[in-house]
Amino acid sequence: MLDSITTFINNPEYHDILSIVKGFRNGAVYGAKIRLPHAFVMTFLFRTGSFKDKLYFIFDATKTHSANLAKFVTIYKTLMYLQRKMVGKEQNGHSFMAGLIGGYYVFGENNNVNQQLPVTRKAMDEPKHTFPIFAAVVWGIVMWLFRHDRDSLQPSLQASMQYLYLDSDYWNSIKNFLWHNK
Template sequence: MNILTNPLYRPLLEILRAARNGIVYGGKLRFSHALVISLLYRSGPLAPRLKQVLEATKNHAEVLASFAIIYKACCKIFAHEALLGPKNLPLIKFVAGSIGSWIVYSQHFDLFHSGITHQITLYCFSRVMIACGKMLLDQYLSCAQPKFRNYAGDAILYKDLTANQQKKLKSSVYNKSWKYFAILTWGLVMLIYDIQPQYLQSSLRHSMAYIYDVEMETWSNWREFLGF
């Protein structure tokens, strides 16, 4: 029987496939980002800059592939009947993700590039917070059944709204939440950058300096002003 179709090897193949996908995704993502940053914002000989791009690509791919291997392996192990069993899949995935992040992202073992693990974790954190807010809103609407007024001024329970009306209501709340979240985030980041910039992540701090700190710049002609 072919190894690829043999059920005995299926768990191992799934782990390897996840690692492969992590390498491909991390490589594509970091290479393009690092290449643009190197060409646009860094100076010096081209060869060392390209070496830095390849190094950053390798580090990013290593992080995603390592987490994928640990996470998938833990899922397979804990799903065994002698441990948590397949019925506890949500708990298994939480535990597996926690173990994987402890090894890869927490910087406890100092095995992976700290800047990359820091960036990826912060990226996920913002998405997790938004997702948690949406889940809490759904739970509140379903359990509390608040009343809303239609155009005629009549009070209607949430459960009595049509599916389309419920969708529009949720979208309206999401949009308002995002508005206040964006306002607070950018207000705070500009304040912190002004009073204590050393506490911001280095790439964010450098990009903000490049964009906003133009008070001392001088330009003798339009060519210099436009950067050509």
């Protein structure tokens, strides 16, 4: 049975679809790996409330961040795949469009995870009806930069995006398809 699964996941005919699945997995894993320790430290250092409330907040922040990244990677990779299929090859604006749409749907909700620093630090007023458009344009630009001018992004962002969008295109066994990235 394991041989059948390995043969299936290594079939080039299914590679593009399976890279979307692995992208979802990488988004969920990376979101949890990044948010859990951050939420844990910040909650116990700066948040008041019962131990149970703090644990709930940590779990909720981690779940939200993990789900957001998993959804965004899935939408982005799916739209890149569909655009490539429709046109025959990847074109310059495809990454911007995929990032724009993913940013609108995933990061356009005005919540604590998405607004984070600028609003909480009062560096800017909380956007009302324009937040989804702002998120969409920012993510469209970021994804275009990642595909076409990667060196203009911070090295830590480049490494994160490498894991989410490019490393999810490679595997050769069920182990590094589901459990380990490489």
